[in-house]
Amino acid sequence: MRKRVAMAASLIHKPELFLMDEPFEGVDAVGARLMKDILLDQVKQGATIFLTSHVLEVVERLCDHAAIINAGKIVAEGSMAELRSGSETLEEVFVRTVGADRSYAPLDWLG
Helix, strand or coil: CHHHHHHHHHHHCCCCEEEEECCCCCCCHHHHHHHHHHHHHHHHCCCEEEEECCCHHHHHHHCCEEEEEECCEEEEEEEHHHHCCCCCCHHHHHHHHHCCCCCCCCCHHHC
């Protein structure tokens, strides 16, 4: 509910720029859908939305440009089309870019 109230409070001022950190974290599916629809409507009206998120599916759906940050540095940026090659998802691009696709030791000890 706090995220919904914060968004409502920000909309009162009709900002041209929204700065949002993990805006959908802890928000139920109905609330998240409502917030996404509101944000998309704000973009149609000329607003810019700058958001951070670890939920890359949301970034992929809402954003037309993205940057991948690793160890505090931008390691890739561009439009979704520029970042993705072929049918690759943004998550796959992220994993490939930050090197997390390396093989890991087997987890036999979980056993």
